[in-house]
Amino acid sequence: MIKLTKLEIVLIAVSIVSILLLYLIGAEATTPVPLERAERGSLINFTGVCVYSQNDFSVLYDGKDTIVLYDALKMDKSYRVVGKLLDESKHSVEALRIDEVPYNTLNLDSIEGAFWSDSSCYLLTPQRIKLSKCLNVTKGEKVKVYGLFYGERFHVVDYIPKGLLKIPINGMPFKIRGIVIRNTSPITIWNGSEEINAYLPYKTKLELGDEVEIMGIARLYSTLTLYVNSPSDVKVIGKAKTVPVGKETIGEIAHGVCQVTKDGISLGLNCTELKLYGFSANFGDIIEFYGIRRRNSLYCIECTVKIPRDELPNSICNPDFGTPLKIHGKVEWVKVYKNGFGLANVTNEECWILVKLPKSLGVYPEVNETLTAFGFYTTYREAPAFEIPSRDDICLNGSC
């Protein structure tokens, strides 16, 4: 058994006393100094936001100075560090104590803007300010952020969400809800009171009549226009209401079975004064259609010819004014005036009718030819007559 000698006991006692003495010096004589007055080895007290952290390396920033710590801290949290300055130029610090502190102990900047995310997260003021982290708020939501600018980013320490913008501001995010009434680029949305244009991301398609929610950056041109940067900002939430034709308002789908009274780029129908676009049919065809109501027209969503005009009955013995009808019979005589206007008497043996042949029609049938025509009953010198709207609406001997 080795016994402690007096010298050993004294040395151990002296070392304990020395350590205590050093402890007292450390606790009292060395009050932390501000970073700007610190020298290498000085004890410093620094409060800042963690603006960089990777593995065991972190950087704290207080809006003026940075310190480097060889500790793992959480990004964008605010910390108070008491530690020893290891390097005056690089401000590397050996931390002795690290406490997470409330952000209000720091002199932070605050910015109000709208949260935005694409490849990174931003605050739009409407200037784009890159944020150190994404916020847990809806894209486009107005938010007040507290933090510090460091490098090219704003390091967010805290934030207060303030809801979505209620009126559009140029360059700021805006969310709209409405019905797609035009689906070519830019698409047009009817929000119940106005038309809004939107440029969608590449390959993002919407159907006419879709009820949608769209978030985009607003541009206040003559029409409010949204620039949408992500397909996830386009949500189809339903379909427009379908109502019988004539009862629809803008943004509703009109449904009806009607006869074409005028053909061309758009169709005139006998059931509405509005033109129907986006579908092709012949004068006299009876069509069934679902069309989205725009400001002054309808646009076909789903349209079919229900009864082709060829299947209409021969109306030569049952003239009805104001309705597109078909006549079929043999040409009994033809008379052409000097001004090019012509008349043809068409009969089916039982009844006859005078067919008006204006010069613009460019058709002069021969006697005994079989004539099929689509048009309206009208009068000629107070006698019943038949008027053909265009060359496409007359067939001679089966040739149309």
Next chain:
Amino acid sequence: MLKWVMLGILFGTVTGITPALHVNTLASIVGSFLTSPGGFSYVVLLYSMGLTHTFLDAFPSTFFGIPEEETAISVLPAHRLALQGRGLEVIAISLKASLLAAIFSLFLAVPYVLLARHYTAFLGKVAVFLLAFFLVITEKGVKRLYALLIFILSGAFGLVVDKLPLREPYFHVFVGLFGIPAILFSLNNNRKIELKDSEIQMPKKRFLKFSFIGTCFGMLASLLPTFTSSQAALLGSFFSKDERTFLTIVFSVNTSNFIFGLINFYATGKTRNGILVLIKDLYYPLSPEELVILFLVTIMTSSIVNFYGMALSEMLGRAISKINYTKLNLAVLVFIWAASLYFDGLLGLMVLLTATIIGVSTTLLKIKRTTCMGVLMLKIMLS
């Protein structure tokens, strides 16, 4: 590039043969000169300087009796051989074992990278607990209690020193704990140091084997925090039978620890010594091509230092042998006190004194001096 390697070797030689100059202190001094980023050239300079230092720091450990923390446990065997006139043989062992460790380390680089990537802070903490336990339990009888006492005293000392405004805390701590006690106990020795030949009196096969064991322990030392070369050497001492095999392990650990430290830094970004901290500040990360260049620098530096290291040591050894040993040691003591005062004034001196008292107590209690590593270990255990 060659210019920077040669400059590094030159600086490393100066610091290597200077007593009490720890690699971290060296990095700190050099760091104050390197004010602007110098690119990869500075990395080469610092690395070759640190590597050269590991080859030559056996010189002060052997001739001055002032060990640095890494070689603390080697003091007694090295001194024993020096007193037998075999001081130059110790230097020869250091140079050759370090060269072999450098070669082995380069061969073990790939498995080491895989190992280093699996290292976690938790594993490090567990290792520190095990080491602390190992330090105490390997003592016998009541000495276990003394070891525990010294470990706790050193640990408390480390915690207190951390809070003091010191520029070079590790200089005062390590020189006080390990260096000054050795020199104090050698003050009574005024025999002149005899210098015989430098031939290593050990079979080549055995030398190779122990150098390889040392390299493996160096690998471990570079992975675990606070697991110093001294502790690695302590483990190695269970394999060694005499002073020469022990020293072979110690010197191999020292150099391989430094080289594996670089590889660890490349693979994980972790810094295990002051030189690497400085490199990280100046130039990070290293590319694979740059690592290969540093491997070539390793071979070049190791070869060059081996080429002139022996002749230089012989020249310095002969000069020292002509001086009164007590006066020499007293001069070194004065140098240390002056350095301590220069770095941190009276507070530095006070820390040095406290560390010395703990170090002297350790020696008097006849327990392993590496128990004083509690100065770093307790801090990690409590974190």
